[in-house]
Amino acid sequence: MPTLFDHIAVAAETLHDGAAAVEAALGVPLDPGGAHALMGTHNRLLALGPGAYLEVIAIDPAAAAPVHPRWFDLDRFAGPARPQCWIARADDLDRALAVAPPGTGRPLEFARGDLRWRMAVPEDGRLPFDNRFPALIEWQGTGHAADRLPPRGCALERLVLIHPDAPALRAALGALMADARIVIEPGETPGMVAEIATPHGVRRLE
DSSP, rough: OEEEOOOOEEOOSHHHHHHHHHHHHHHSSSSSEEEEEETEEEEEEEEOTTTTTTEEEEEETTTTOSSOGGGGGGGGOOOOOOOEEEEESSSHHHHHHHHHHTSSSSEEEEEETTTTEEEEEOOOOHHHHHHHHHHEEEOOTTGGGGGGOOOSSOEEEEEEEEETTHHHHHHHHHHOOOTTTEEEOOOOOOOEEEEEEEETEEEEOO
């Protein structure tokens, strides 16, 4: 029941500012995304190769506030746009959750256009290990967001996860996936660095 890297969520206080920051950092344009009515958020997207992408996500000021905490810990987010969470794809979400750490979340159903997916959302919006453990997603049917995006010549080189309890995070993640691009390093303050190959060379988001 292995999982695969699916996408990175770059959080921002506003979608406009977040998209501008990522476009400036990577030197490529982002593509339109959509809104998530259940969470009161909206996003812009960037292909990172087959089956993978990056999203810039922010609270949608035009949407009604949800009755529950938003995903990706967005209710507590502040400051410049930066990688906030990452998402791993499971063929069987329920089985993946059975071996994931407590607090990874409960499955919710989502839809945008003809895309359908199930995703585990923590009750308080915050993922284990200070959001360094991935959110878990199961795409329904054959549709995947990355398949709808134009290629921009970008790909994930490394995703560096920084956490004070790196061994525990490594053990928890090892029960679900093995991907040489996912690197776990110790550090006093939790963090995340995405190293992305672009037409202009490798760029960093942190």
